[in-house]
Amino acid sequence: MTLRRPGPWACALAALFAAGGCGSDPAAPEGEAPWVQVAAGGAHTCALDGAGRVACWGSNGSGQLGFGGERLSSSPRYLPVEGPWKAVTAGLRHTCALAEDGSVWCWGANDAGQLGDGGPRWGGPAQRSAPAPVPMLGRYVAVTAGEVHACALASGGEVVCWGSSEEGQSEGGGLRVPAVLPTLVPGGPWKAVTAGAFHTCALARDGTAACWGANGASQIGAGVAFADRMAVSPVGGGRRFLSLAAGVATACGVDESRRVLCWGDNTAGQVAATGARHGSPVLRWVGPAAAVGAGEAWVCAVALGGEVTCWGARWDRSGAFTPEVEPAGWEAPVSAPAQLSVGARHACAVTADGGVVCWGDASGGRLGPFAP
Numbered sequence: 001m002t003l004r005r006p007g008p009w010a011c012a013l014a015a016l017f018a019a020g021g022c023g024s025d026p027a028a029p030e031g032e033a034p035w036v037q038v039a040a041g042g043a044h045t046c047a048l049d050g051a052g053r054v055a056c057w058g059s060n061g062s063g064q065l066g067f068g069g070e071r072l073s074s075s076p077r078y079l080p081v082e083g084p085w086k087a088v089t090a091g092l093r094h095t096c097a098l099a100e101d102g103s104v105w106c107w108g109a110n111d112a113g114q115l116g117d118g119g120p121r122w123g124g125p126a127q128r129s130a131p132a133p134v135p136m137l138g139r140y141v142a143v144t145a146g147e148v149h150a151c152a153l154a155s156g157g158e159v160v161c162w163g164s165s166e167e168g169q170s171e172g173g174g175l176r177v178p179a180v181l182p183t184l185v186p187g188g189p190w191k192a193v194t195a196g197a198f199h200t201c202a203l204a205r206d207g208t209a210a211c212w213g214a215n216g217a218s219q220i221g222a223g224v225a226f227a228d229r230m231a232v233s234p235v236g237g238g239r240r241f242l243s244l245a246a247g248v249a250t251a252c253g254v255d256e257s258r259r260v261l262c263w264g265d266n267t268a269g270q271v272a273a274t275g276a277r278h279g280s281p282v283l284r285w286v287g288p289a290a291a292v293g294a295g296e297a298w299v300c301a302v303a304l305g306g307e308v309t310c311w312g313a314r315w316d317r318s319g320a321f322t323p324e325v326e327p328a329g330w331e332a333p334v335s336a337p338a339q340l341s342v343g344a345r346h347a348c349a350v351t352a353d354g355g356v357v358c359w360g361d362a363s364g365g366r367l368g369p370f371a372p
Contacts, residue, residue, distance in 0.1 A: 029055050029076050034354035040343030041090025041145065043364040047076065047356055052084025054097055058366035062093040063129025064108030074365030081105070081131050090343065091145030091195075097131070102139035104152050105131040112148040113180025114163035121180050134162065137182050146195030146246075152182070157189025159202055167198040167229055169213030174231030185212070187232045196246030196294070207240030209253060217249040218279035219264030225279065235263070236280035247294025248344060253281065258288035260301050268297040269327020270312030284311065293342030300347055306336030308349065315345040315361040333359050333372035
């Protein structure tokens with residue numbers, strides 16, 4: 001017989017009474033699961049399989065793996081909520097997933113309201129391993145998590161964000177206004193959104209890009225010198241992009257010519273061959289690129305031919321605190337990935353045959369059993 005895990009709404013009710021997990025202990029995936037999407041976070045990783053189930057591994061100090069009782073799990077374990085899920089995203093210490101009905105559910109750290117339920121400010125728990133729904137301001141079609149915030153794209157092109165907005169990354173208006181509940185970001189309509197550590201970028205329907213939030217390393221890309229809490233601002237140059245990726249203090253995009261352009265912090269050569277920072281997009285790679293991802297002082301891009309190249313910090317060769325730096329780039333240990341996700345210090349990719357490969361900092365079990 002098949003045991004069904006508790007449905008999402010049953011878990012939501014359980015979350016009202018406890019900050020722990022929901023249902024029985026999550027099972028480990030049996031055999032080689034056909035994965036369709038992977039999300040690399042701060043020190044944990046989650047993946048979505050073809051049946052709409054989410055499995056997570058790595059650090060679990062805040063319940064970000066979706067279950068309580070263990071601070072670390074290097075083996076993937078399914079989320080004890082049956083979904084079915086359409087997408088998953090991993091932040092620093094929290095995780096969110098998009099359900100088939102258009103709702104978004106989050107779990108893990110909640111000290112800054114990054115679970116979208118008001119957080120401790122409204123009497124909620126400072127962390128919660130039980131997934132629970134985020135209030136809906138429309139039907140959501142995508143979700144992305146930053147360090148201490150998250151954002152969702154609604155079907156009408158609206159972007160809503162929640163969590164910390166100390167740097168304006170959730171509020172979008174250039175103010176230090178708490179956004180511990182979903183908050184509508186000015187502008188749009190948008191067709192994609194990506195959350196960095198303390199800034200957020202979105203892609204408009206005409207292909208132009210805008211960013212908001214922290215700008216200490218010029219990561220907004222608006223050509224503006226250092227300024228805190230930037231409001232939604234167009235990325236300089238009016239370039240049109242196919243996709244965007246926001247990292248810790250950088251951002252990159254694949255433009256219409258399939259070149260990779262980046263902006264922001266460049267202390268490890270992740271944005272350009274020279275310079276400490278770049279306030280407007282600069283050409284990083286001529287491509288042709290299929291996708292790009294950004295993390296903490298490093299960037300990886302997937303070529304149309306299938307190879308993956310990374311620039312900047314070599315987190316797989318880090319010392320006690322400082323990684324080696326390779327601005328010239330290196331080839332990642334995966335070819336022809338179907339999907340790429342770059343976390344703070346590790347990255348993962350889904351391969352064409354439904355497998356997962358992860359590389360970078362191996363501490364905390366974040367690579368799981370998927371290291372090359």
